[in-house]
Amino acid sequence: xxxxxxxxxxxxxxxxxxxxxxxxxxxxxxxxxxxxxxxxxxxxxxxxxxxxxxxxxxxxxxxxxxxxxxxxxxxxxxxxxxxxxxxxxxxxxxxxxxxxxxxxxxxxxxxxxxxxxxxxxxxxxxxxxxxxxxxxxxxxxxxxxxxxxxxxxxxxxxxxxxxxxxxxxxxxxxxxxxxxxxxxxxxxxxxxxxxxxxxxxxxxxxxxxxxxxxxxxxxxxxxxxxxxxxxxxxxxxxxxxxxxxxxxxxxxxxxxxxxxxxxxxxxxxxxxxxxxxxxxxxxxxxxxxxxxxxxxxxxxxxxxxxxxxxxxxxxxxxxxxxxxxxxxxxxxxxxxxxxxxxxx
Amino acid sequence: xxxxxxxxxxxxxxxxxxxxxxxxxxxxxxxxxxxxxxxxxxxxxxxxxxxxxxxxxxxxxxxxxxxxxxxxxxxxxxxxxxxxxxxxxxxxxxxxxxxxxxxxxxxxxxxxxxxxxxxxxxxxxxxxxxxxxxxxxxxxxxxxxxxxxxxxxxxxxxxxxxxxxxxxxxxxxxxxxxxxxxxxxxxxxxxxxxxxxxxxxxxxxxxxxxxxxxxxxxxxxxxxxxxxxxxxxxxxxxxxxxxxxxxxxxxxxxxxxxxxxxxxxxxxxxxxxxxxxxxxxxxxxxxxxxxxxxxxxxxxxxxxxxxxxxxxxxxxxxxxxxxxxxxxxxxxxxxxxxxxxxxxx
Numbered sequence: 001x002x003x004x005x006x007x008x009x010x011x012x013x014x015x016x017x018x019x020x021x022x023x024x025x026x027x028x029x030x031x032x033x034x035x036x037x038x039x040x041x042x043x044x045x046x047x048x049x050x051x052x053x054x055x056x057x058x059x060x061x062x063x064x065x066x067x068x069x070x071x072x073x074x075x076x077x078x079x080x081x082x083x084x085x086x087x088x089x090x091x092x093x094x095x096x097x098x099x100x101x102x103x104x105x106x107x108x109x110x111x112x113x114x115x116x117x118x119x120x121x122x123x124x125x126x127x128x129x130x131x132x133x134x135x136x137x138x139x140x141x142x143x144x145x146x147x148x149x150x151x152x153x154x155x156x157x158x159x160x161x162x163x164x165x166x167x168x169x170x171x172x173x174x175x176x177x178x179x180x181x182x183x184x185x186x187x188x189x190x191x192x193x194x195x196x197x198x199x200x201x202x203x204x205x206x207x208x209x210x211x212x213x214x215x216x217x218x219x220x221x222x223x224x225x226x227x228x229x230x231x232x233x234x235x236x237x238x239x240x241x242x243x244x245x246x247x248x249x250x251x252x253x254x255x256x257x258x259x260x261x262x263x264x265x266x267x268x269x270x271x272x273x274x275x276x277x278x279x280x281x282x283x284x285x286x287x288x289x290x291x292x293x294x295x296x297x298x299x300x301x302x303x304x305x306x307x308x309x310x311x312x313x314x315x316x317x318x319x320x321x322x323x324x325x326x327x328x329x330x331x332x333x334x335x336x337x338x339x340x341x342x343x344x
Numbered sequence: 345x346x347x348x349x350x351x352x353x354x355x356x357x358x359x360x361x362x363x364x365x366x367x368x369x370x371x372x373x374x375x376x377x378x379x380x381x382x383x384x385x386x387x388x389x390x391x392x393x394x395x396x397x398x399x400x401x402x403x404x405x406x407x408x409x410x411x412x413x414x415x416x417x418x419x420x421x422x423x424x425x426x427x428x429x430x431x432x433x434x435x436x437x438x439x440x441x442x443x444x445x446x447x448x449x450x451x452x453x454x455x456x457x458x459x460x461x462x463x464x465x466x467x468x469x470x471x472x473x474x475x476x477x478x479x480x481x482x483x484x485x486x487x488x489x490x491x492x493x494x495x496x497x498x499x500x501x502x503x504x505x506x507x508x509x510x511x512x513x514x515x516x517x518x519x520x521x522x523x524x525x526x527x528x529x530x531x532x533x534x535x536x537x538x539x540x541x542x543x544x545x546x547x548x549x550x551x552x553x554x555x556x557x558x559x560x561x562x563x564x565x566x567x568x569x570x571x572x573x574x575x576x577x578x579x580x581x582x583x584x585x586x587x588x589x590x591x592x593x594x595x596x597x598x599x600x601x602x603x604x605x606x607x608x609x610x611x612x613x614x615x616x617x618x619x620x621x622x623x624x625x626x627x628x629x630x631x632x633x634x635x636x637x638x639x640x641x642x643x644x645x646x647x648x649x650x651x652x653x654x655x656x657x658x659x660x661x662x663x664x665x666x667x668x669x670x671x672x673x674x675x676x677x678x679x680x681x682x683x684x685x686x687x688x689x
Contacts, residue, residue, distance in 0.1 A: 160396075193610060216535060219610035222612050222618075242614050243615075260536050262540070264568055265594075273540035277507075
């Protein structure tokens with residue numbers, strides 16, 4: 001089946017006085033219908049630049065240097081990159097919606113929640129206020145909020161968790177097939193995080209949309225993702241199923257990220273941070289961009305940037321010439337990487 | 345003294361003795377912290393965890409002596425801090441240092457790292473002359489892992505990464521040779537990849553210099569890692585509901601609220617996180633601090649709550665009989681002598 005979204009060789013630069021910042025480099029991936037993909041990486045890995053480019057919301061200083069963003073619905077396949085403005089408006093919200101972090105200023109602070117719904121609906125040609133109201137009520141019910149109480153409220157009157165629910169409800173208004181969520185649980189309390197994760201899980205089952213998560217938080221990926229993409233210095237360094245990435249990673253950077261997160265359940269294992277910091281995206285190091293921080297790096301790593309190639313598991317690619325060494329270190333058992341390294 | 349723990353041997357370094365703190369807000373008075381008692385030993389690593397509004401930051405600010413309690417006493421080396429005056433209080437202020445969450449806001453952007461770190465050294469006459477001050481700053485930068493130190497002396501905060509700034513903030517706390525560092529969400533704004541190295545830095549200071557450290561965090565996994573040889577205190581709506589050794593708390597919580605938190609945490613491990621048992625709370629709604637429920641403030645949400653008991657009597661933080669030493673503020677857990685996991689099963 002044709003994937004709903006197919007990103008091919010996408011490269012994005014930011015113009016700066018020091019020269020172009022290569023924020024996204026040669027990124028390719030597919031999202032199948034109904035599939036949830038998590039994109040993980042540190043700040044500066046390019047994950048947010050990539051995400052906003054998928055609905056062409058990039059800042060003006062960003063320029064797509066090359067590549068295609070192909071979106072397929074029941075009728076046709078379009079390239080988002082070259083979509084005319086009127087069709088782009090249609091694509092946003094009704095095909096693909098983005099949910100930003102509620103802690104950030106995602107709402108207009110001077111209008112109430114009802115008007116936020118009405119604004120979005122009218123911008124997409126819905127005129128009948130009664131119908132919009134009914135739809136808003138239905139959506140708020142869906143995210144377990146009391147429409148009577150919430151519709152008349154202003155954003156500042158809602159808690160962080162309620163705001164995130166309203167944003168999710170809004171994103172569903174025009175029944176999009178793809179939802180992009182940028183750090184949807186960051187800055188929320190534990191019990192609220194849990195309820196948002198459970199909500200997204202139920203909605204996905206019920207409505208069948210695809211999701212892309214952008215997060216530095218591996219636990220939400222562990223909860224909801226079917227597949228994972230690890231980004232480093234603007235490029236994809238690993239692509240795998242969620243269980244492969246967590247238990248059978250083949251790129252040393254994925255291993256580093258997994259080891260950096262302590263857990264509450266199970267053994268603690270050898271938790272460790274990644275030494276150094278991400279490279280300067282204007283002057284990238286030669287060869288593998290992770291080599292300067294990589295515990296396994298050998299001189300050959302700095303000669304040329306490795307390709308993203310299949311490893312020993314099906315549907316699993318890594319951009320590392322030493323993936324076999326990584327495989328020997330972490331093995332294939334479904335045990336957390338930090339635990340395996342502790343016992344190795 | 346309510347603490348039954350082996351970590352605090354002899355006289356504690358610092359102690360909160362039934363402290364409370366109220367604030368006037370539009371709409372009334374809120375009690376952000378209500379009768380919290382906590383003793384911290386020399387060289388102890390302790391974590392206070394809880395959700396927003398639980399009073400953990402207010403508790404930390406009272407520990408650091410920058411917020412005066414509206415009730416109870418802050419005791420440092422056996423003496424009531426707020427009953428003292430003048431020089432005694434300034435000795436206490438040097439002994440306890442606070443590291444904030446946001447190193448972007450807590451460092452002066454117009455000062456170089458050298459200026460930021462040398463100011464307290466000069467003010468508290470910790471150096472003999474300029475050369476000595478430079479050497480002390482160099483040494484501190486080395487201690488916090490900013491090497492080579494000469495690369496950092498002339499830099500401004502905006503030239504550093506978030507993790508490096510937080511290291512500068514820790515170095516600044518160290519300028520006055522503190523006995524206790526209160527770190528309020530000190531690692532929550534930095535990338536996951538470097539969080540552990542900052543926690544290790546703080547733990548290293550504890551091991552090498554004997555500094556006590558209280559880490560305030562909303563992240564139980566961070567708390568477990570940091571306090572693995574110490575204790576974790578869980579706060580809810582201004583009260584300490586459980587205080588226990590770190591492993592006992594995460595593997596076998598005694599308070600139903602701790603149990604609910606631990607069950608709800610999404611974990612970075614798909615098999616574990618997708619098969620976790622949930623603790624179903626009666627409601628997701630957190631009561632307002634302006635209208636706290638009577639009795640145990642958790643009772644409207646608690647699956648164990650008993651009418652006529654939990655909604656009437658405020659539970660005290662008491663040792664849980666039997667098992668590993670821990671204190672819990674729950675009528676049911678204390679009466680049944682059982683941790684929450686068994687009661688909820």
